[in-house]
Amino acid sequence: MTWPTFLDLPDVPATKADVILLPLPYEGTVSFGRGTSRAPEAVWRASTQIELWDDEVQFDLGSITYHTTPAVVPRLDESPASYLERVFEQGQLYQAMSGLVVAVGGEHGLTPALVGAAVDDPNDLSRLTVVQLDAHADLRDTYDGSPHNHACAMRRLIERGARAVAIGIRSVEREECVFGQQSGLLQTFTARQLATERAVEAQLLDLLGSLAGPVYLTVDVDAFEVSLCPATGTPQPGGLGWWAAMKYLRRLLHENRQIELLGCDVVETVPQPGTLVNETVAAALVAKILGYHFAQPNRG
Numbered sequence: 001m002t003w004p005t006f007l008d009l010p011d012v013p014a015t016k017a018d019v020i021l022l023p024l025p026y027e028g029t030v031s032f033g034r035g036t037s038r039a040p041e042a043v044w045r046a047s048t049q050i051e052l053w054d055d056e057v058q059f060d061l062g063s064i065t066y067h068t069t070p071a072v073v074p075r076l077d078e079s080p081a082s083y084l085e086r087v088f089e090q091g092q093l094y095q096a097m098s099g100l101v102v103a104v105g106g107e108h109g110l111t112p113a114l115v116g117a118a119v120d121d122p123n124d125l126s127r128l129t130v131v132q133l134d135a136h137a138d139l140r141d142t143y144d145g146s147p148h149n150h151a152c153a154m155r156r157l158i159e160r161g162a163r164a165v166a167i168g169i170r171s172v173e174r175e176e177c178v179f180g181q182q183s184g185l186l187q188t189f190t191a192r193q194l195a196t197e198r199a200v201e202a203q204l205l206d207l208l209g210s211l212a213g214p215v216y217l218t219v220d221v222d223a224f225e226v227s228l229c230p231a232t233g234t235p236q237p238g239g240l241g242w243w244a245a246m247k248y249l250r251r252l253l254h255e256n257r258q259i260e261l262l263g264c265d266v267v268e269t270v271p272q273p274g275t276l277v278n279e280t281v282a283a284a285l286v287a288k289i290l291g292y293h294f295a296q297p298n299r300g
């Protein structure tokens, strides 16, 4: 691999790493935009420009150790089911180690395989809470004929019993609303509500601060305002501002010490010629997630 190391820091063996980074260059079922397969390498390159000092939480990212695993590269004409099975196996391999597994993709259809790898029984997610930042609900049963499509990721988890908190949603089908309501497991905080209704934002912050037990975090970068993810496959106007999103992640990962973070992913980044915005936002996001998670909560 000719990529730089993550954050330009030494790469330690997986068994000794605090953070295990899993690059997933996958775009098997992406609807419109192409290019999520190029994301991981671009994100690693962008990460070398990120400052190691997180001033907000007074944390040195160089004080923890990192391992980047080999990328799980799709084979020519490999089916989504086959690729996701390999992601699941790689996920399990690294979840058995002590480091926090952070997947960088790649399209959102990856998430169910990553969550399955993070739990004891992939078919029973009833103890798990999935926190999702996303523009889209991703609650379709199938899309383009596939249950593995990125538009179905959250449904695959909720139908296995996971509780879900969806943040930043602003594009949803009626069928998805019905499924979400009937499941009784989904709490949605739309981008519009969060931008315009202070009480709703307060409710979200209370919820993120009071969750307990196993949590998986999935961030589809299209949750952010379009200026932060201009090349993402299915952009939607009206997204989360950077510091609003960080406020939510800080509450969940830094201030709430009752959760057990099983893993996380950052997906749907697409690099674009002539600008480093897309991959830099993804790299900075991973850095913020790690700062919030690993910094002591009494600092910053």
Ligand SMILES: [Mn+2]
Residues within 6 Å of the ligand: 108, 134, 135, 136, 138, 150, 220
């Ligand atoms: Mn998504």
